[in-house]
Amino acid sequence: MKESLSIVVSGEAGQGLATIEEFLVEALSMEYYVFTSKEVMSRVRGGNNTFELRVATSPIHSLRKTIDYLFLLNNNSFYRLPKRLLPTTVVFGEDAFVSVEEKEKYSLKYEILELTKLAKEAGSRMFANTILFGYIAGMLELNVKVAEHLITKRFIHRGEPIVADNISAFTKGYELGLAYEATLKLKKPASVPPFKVIDGNTALGIGLLGGGINYLSSYPMSPGTSVMMYLTNKADEFGVLVEQAEDEIAALNMALGASYAGARSMVTTSGGGFALMTEAVSLAGIIETPAVIHVAQRPGPATGLPTRTEQGDLNLVVYAGHGEFPRIILSPGKLEDGVLLAQKAFWLADKYQVPVFILSDQYWLESLGQMTSFELSEQYMESFTVISDKDYKRYQLTDDGISPRAIPGFGEGFVKVDSDEHDESGQITEDFDVRIAMQNKRMNKRELLLADYQDAELIGPKNYKKLLVGWGSTYGVLKEFIETTSLSDVAYLYVKQPFPLPTSLKSYFDQAQQVVVVENNYTGQFANILTLELGVNVTDRVNKYNGEPFFIEELNEQLGEVLK
């Protein structure tokens, strides 16, 4: 495990936890390596929500289970956390937030911090969050100028006096934090390169814009909705037609209609909503109309745990839709890949005329981390459409199975797409020979599209004997394991495209005596796909399915047992 401080703030929905989190991570990012993630209950007000801010001396992208500093914001914010305490943990809060009995039971190092009282003294209860920001910034001796700049940026639209009041509240908190004699310290790294602090939602949003998205239809469902909200906020500036659909069935049918008419369209949803879209996925398959589908996973079955995380829908997207047709599934684990894969999704969908899935999860979408700046290439804006001539046939049989795609209204021909089996012109047919020709043409793309397979990344020693495998959001925690393990013969294969798999991927498994697939689900869905598609002998599976992501300590323990 990397050297780090784990700071957890625990309160209730509606207390503004997200604001403190954003302030802190932005300020910390200038002087430390930092990663933060939240866990919230499925409600609008009340309950118990927390965020963990992990501060480190080297790059990190994962969470700790244990807490160093715990800040309580009300008397309902402690009861879920005792099992995450260490003997060294320091708890901050009003005296009454934790009972005398509990303080004794857990031998708490308890520091009185009366945020509400301090805020009232500063002029209003509203300043409690700013004071807490100041306090933690003070404890870590963060740059005051940076913090003040962030406060100004956030509040300037509400006027100078509000900015001044918040800065003075911050200063008050900062002085108290500075004066606190910290028992747990973390040396500041000599220097930290400039990073962009970004969450998965924003990374995807930027990538989608870079891929040329101009149409989005979706029905709200957590955690898939944040991408819709991001794009709605950018809609004017970038030209995106966003339409909230009446249901998920309409959403994907609309996206396909828009795509047919020449838009770069997508939908964003979660497992339950996606289940309603499956008939339209199959439609995309037969009409060969591009579509990008973002599925943000959360634990099922059915409503499951609406605000928690899981990697339980890989099978769903691999097999969704009746009949047989090719598709591509991308799953980012690194923030950079969130941007890059989202951009490329449209290009792939257009190039191969297949549905392309972006499979993420609640944890990955809602965690904030540091990303090195880079630039997107215009290359992936390329559109593969043609202008039709008089004799245009939408499903013209070609050598590779890809028929030139025209847009209705552009050219002299007609663009006829049909969910029935169809001939080259798009007319309905029941001719068995035509059926075979069309099915062969569509299925031929399954091999073809592997030419653009998103290569997996090997992290760790090249002469490994034991191979850990993960896809999507387990990236951060597996990478930290590899970077900190004392075992010298373990590497980690970070898979970015879990389906379909090229046979070339098999070479990674040739030298591995042990293959351990780590997944945030019960059955090990990707492990099964590896065996099914490539015949990989998966020797061990490490799974977690309680609704939380893997914590580094847990993974150390679980892998410690497996990698013997």
Add this chain to the structure above:
Amino acid sequence: MSKFDFKHDIDIAWCPGCGNFPLRTAILKALEELNLDQTQVVFSSGIGQAAKMPQYIDASYFNGLHGRGLSVAQAIQSVNPKLVVIAEGGDGDMYGEGGNHFLHNVRRNPNLAHIVHNNMIYGLTKGQGSPTSPKGLKTTTQVSGVYNEPLNPVALALALGASFVGRAFTGDVEKTKEIIKAAIAHEGYAIVDIFHPCVTYNKVNTFAWYKNNSYWLNQEEHNAQDFGAAMNLALNQEKFALGILYQNKEKTPFHKAHPYYVNDSTPLVDRPKRDITKVNALLK
């Protein structure tokens, strides 16, 4: 006859005597008389015998899933408002399977014509009750007769605020054609519920039945801008009024109301490619 007619023989999958044939004639004539550019017309349909109509018209089409023709049509129209978009299907397709899309696309008021074949029965699935089947109609799945209240699509469309509501009967091709023309010309959502017999499965609501149980409005006398009058006609089901029941030309269509088009009416498909440097600025 019509440039939208096929130039070669086609094998049409409808039963001899099906009401779809005269309706096809009415549509072909309407398109011809409106002098539309064939390449700018797009049909969107779902599944069923009615939804096969676009197969037999020389224009572009998106023949998609059961019940979803309206959703697809709305999206096509919204990304390219220059196109003439027609959503077409049967009573089961549009009012049953696609019921939710019907409700919400009336609210959107997209500029499209919505043609619904209403023969009060399911055809392609072989004679089950449809949302508009009258009580008592014996079907292959309601063997002792339909017991649920039939849907009143024109009253429902009016109640939802549809900007154009029409009803026709293919017994009069000329009048049906005129209503279809008016629906296509209307800027906004225009539904035309079209009575026609199913000669194979509906032995009650026959050609003669439709003829005897409906009457054509005198459009000169009926004030189609009078919502109350239209609703009265829609709710009176002893004898069904045929014609343009209601038209509101003032209602803003989707492609002018949506924020995407409020300040710039350039169709989405005609706008310049995105400037990647602007996207890259977000990564700084």
